[in-house]
Amino acid sequence: MPKTMLDIKKIRKDFPILNIKVNGKPLIYLDNAATSQKPRQVIGAMADFYQNYNSNIHRSIHKLGEEATLAYEKSHKKVADFINADFEEIVFTRGTTESINLLAYSLTQELNQGDEIIITQMEHHSNFVPWQQLAKKRNLKLKFIEIDGEGKLKLEQFSELLNKKTKIVSITHASNVLGTINPVEKIAKIVKEKSNAYFIVDGAQSVPHMPVDVKKMGCDFLAFSGHKMLGPTGIGVLYGKKELLERMQPFLYGGEMIKEVTFKDTKFNELPWKFEAGTMNIAEAIGLAAAVDYLGKIGMENVMRHGKELTNYCLRRLNEIKEVEIYGPKERSALVAFNVRNVHAHDTATILDGEGIAVRAGHHCAMPLHSVLGIPASARASFYLYNQKEEIDSLAEAIHKVIKVFK
Numbered sequence: 001m002p003k004t005m006l007d008i009k010k011i012r013k014d015f016p017i018l019n020i021k022v023n024g025k026p027l028i029y030l031d032n033a034a035t036s037q038k039p040r041q042v043i044g045a046m047a048d049f050y051q052n053y054n055s056n057i058h059r060s061i062h063k064l065g066e067e068a069t070l071a072y073e074k075s076h077k078k079v080a081d082f083i084n085a086d087f088e089e090i091v092f093t094r095g096t097t098e099s100i101n102l103l104a105y106s107l108t109q110e111l112n113q114g115d116e117i118i119i120t121q122m123e124h125h126s127n128f129v130p131w132q133q134l135a136k137k138r139n140l141k142l143k144f145i146e147i148d149g150e151g152k153l154k155l156e157q158f159s160e161l162l163n164k165k166t167k168i169v170s171i172t173h174a175s176n177v178l179g180t181i182n183p184v185e186k187i188a189k190i191v192k193e194k195s196n197a198y199f200i201v202d203g204a205q206s207v208p209h210m211p212v213d214v215k216k217m218g219c220d221f222l223a224f225s226g227h228k229m230l231g232p233t234g235i236g237v238l239y240g241k242k243e244l245l246e247r248m249q250p251f252l253y254g255g256e257m258i259k260e261v262t263f264k265d266t267k268f269n270e271l272p273w274k275f276e277a278g279t280m281n282i283a284e285a286i287g288l289a290a291a292v293d294y295l296g297k298i299g300m301e302n303v304m305r306h307g308k309e310l311t312n313y314c315l316r317r318l319n320e321i322k323e324v325e326i327y328g329p330k331e332r333s334a335l336v337a338f339n340v341r342n343v344h345a346h347d348t349a350t351i352l353d354g355e356g357i358a359v360r361a362g363h364h365c366a367m368p369l370h371s372v373l374g375i376p377a378s379a380r381a382s383f384y385l386y387n388q389k390e391e392i393d394s395l396a397e398a399i400h401k402v403i404k405v406f407k
């Protein structure tokens, strides 16, 4: 694979926060899987909205209202183009969590007692708890694809789990702990060949890091969050095939999701507005569009290549330290979860923090997966387009300090 072509020094200048010091040390931000940092282009686009055309959308015919509506609708279009979807197929939500909850709510009408839902052992709670609770409420069966010793899905098991009763298959594209990239195109084919189930993909950890084309992927729905891809918090996306969104019941009822309301009944608005009730996060949508522009200029192939390079380098450096245990397969997305033997992940993260290095520690909202791994917690370094190899060298050095402290 060719080496990264990104001008990281130039990219870093776009991220004001990368200049701060933490505990007296220059910030080394390796917690990108939790949330990414924001470039000035995103911060600026949001400030521009509030300073120059702040207004509600789809309601007011005054100049500001029109400008805000135009910008908001443009954001939909940009996000649609980013994943090769159509305009009507992009619903803005608060994030991946809300997108999946929307599905768990709106698909309920399609489910009957005894129907089955398949997820995996590696799911984030956002793609776990909504299905678990729905299954309990509606007397459905929840089944899990297991992971093997490397942290990959046992796909041979998947075909056996699928049957005519399977109504939903919901799988993460990339694990936020193991980094495993699941073969979603292949899974989509199996789902469609062997069942009538809806295929849902959790793209929270993939859309920010690799080119994603929903048509190629063959999914029915894709959920992801703006804040993990340079955008602000409070804005996320649900992609759904048009004919499916048309059939589904709205999730939230209220203003702007209607076409006509009478004392007797309500006609719902056209897509995607049918699923966007109330005043939406307008500035955040505009910020997300700026993030998509930024990523588009850099090129998702380049973002992916840089992430792979950093991740492989991190795996190499951490594998050199015999006290470090790493979780997940060799081929993975841009993160590495690990533990220093006999040291709790929180202690590791606290010592790293003292060195200005921000990593996440805990169960990463994937408690069932940690129970399968047989550990209560892990530390996790996760990378993005502004990270550099020197920062991974600092991480390795700081891990040696952890080892020394706990010797």
Ligand code: C6P
Pocket: 033, 034, 035, 094, 095, 096, 097, 098, 124, 126, 127, 172, 174, 175, 176, 202, 204, 205, 225, 360, 364, 365
């Ligand atoms: N994972 C992490 O540190 P929200 O919080 O709705 O933006 O995204 C939820 C979510 C869903 N699926 C996956 C695979 C995820 O990784 C996340 C968010 C963060 O790993 C915060 S818990």
